[in-house]
Amino acid sequence: MCTRVGDAELSTASFVSDMSAGFSGNYGYSLPRDWAYDQIATISVGSGDGYINIDNNIASGRDVGQGSFNPPRIGLPDTYFDGAYYLSLQHDVGAYMESIGFPESSLNRIYSHSECLESIMAEGRLMTEISHRYQMRKALIQTSAYWEMCHYDLMDLTVDAAVVYCHTATGGSTITPVRDSSAGVAQISGTVGIIAWNHCINNALAEGPILDPDVDSDLWVMWHQLNQNNDFSIATVPLIHMWGADGKPGGVNPPGGETIIRRPRLDYTDREIFEVLRRSQGWGNEAEEHAQKRMALYQIFERCNSIIRGA
Structure with a gap:
């Protein structure tokens, strides 16, 4: 493969995995003309x-490697959004969502990409x-x-009406009552909202009344705020992330529970970002798949934010 890419003048140097017996094309072929590194053996180092095990590689001298590095950028805090970047952000977000099977709008979805972005950026x-x-x-x-x-x-909209009927007996007697559902711009259930708020209040991360998700009146207070108050719904998102990082105590967890990781910080690693995004979804294959897709979306938002804040 390295030889063919080099012969087509599509590379300037190659790192050849020469010791990997699974690549049967290695047998009987000379190194590509532009080889820089060649993986020749696995050796053992250390004890106890x-x-x-590490790879032992040889070098031709074509690539001398990197001997110095710029100091890491300081993790500056985010700044207010610069509207001059809105159209670029809208294009990038929309193009990405289209690429994973979400067109700008559909008959089933309530909001288009543009409407969602406008609401969030507001x-x-x-x-x-x-x-x-x-x-x-x-x-x-x-x-x-x-x-x-x-x-x-549309299904979410129907369930929302059933929750309203359950707690207020308004909306029509033909509706089957539903006690709780994911609600509002951030689609957070009343139960999760209460548990996350309680956790953060008890850890001096937020202020507010302690509510009981098993008490209908408390659940209705939380659900109604999440459903009707965009500010409150947005303010709940970081509390869910911090609760998730703390292992989601009191919530629904996989067998064995969730581990405790660092609460979100400006220097959060990609792995930590993935973990809190996955935990906010749940666990299992679907949660993992959605977290992977949201990671790319995170990078789009973060790239725009980093340009605006200057680092």
């Missing part, structure tokens, strides 16, 4: 707990202030809220 000042308060990347809040709003469909 420090024992590991909360930009609040998101920026929240990101400062919790030292959390704004893109983490934007991603979760936008993703969930994009998935709000």
Whole structure:
């Protein structure tokens, strides 16, 4: 493969996996003319707990490697959004959603991509202030809220009406009552909202009344706020992420529970970002798949935010 790519003048150097017997094309072929590194053997180093296997590579000198590095960029806090970047962000987000099977609009979905982005970005000042308060990347809040709003469909609308009927007996006697559902722009259920708020209040991360998800009147108070108050719904997203990082105590968890990881910070790694996005979805194959898709969406929001804040 390296030889053919080099002969087509599509590469300037090659790193050849020469020791991998599974690549049967290695047998009987000379190294490509532009080889820089050649993986020739696996060797063992260290002992005891420090024992590991590493690849032994040889170098032709074509590539001398990297001997110096720029200092890491300082993790600057996010700033307020610059409207000059809106159309670019709208294009990138829309193109990505189209690429994963979400057209601009559909008969089943309530909101188009553009309407979702407009609603989420309208909360930009609040998101920026929240990101400062919790030292959390704004893109983490934007991603979760936008993703969930994009998935709000006719079935969700019907279930919302059933929840209203359950707690207020208004909306029509033919409706089958439903006690709780995912609600609002961030599609958060009343139960999860209560558990996340309670957890963060008890850990001095938020202020408010302690509610009981088993008490109908408390559940209705939380659900109604999430469904009708966009500011409240957006402010709940980072609390869910911090609750998720703390292992989701009191919530529904996989067998063995969730591990405790760092709460979101400006220097959060990609792995940590993936974990909180996955935990906000749940666990299992579907949650993993959605988290992977949201990771790319996060990078789009974060790229735009990093340009605006300058790092």
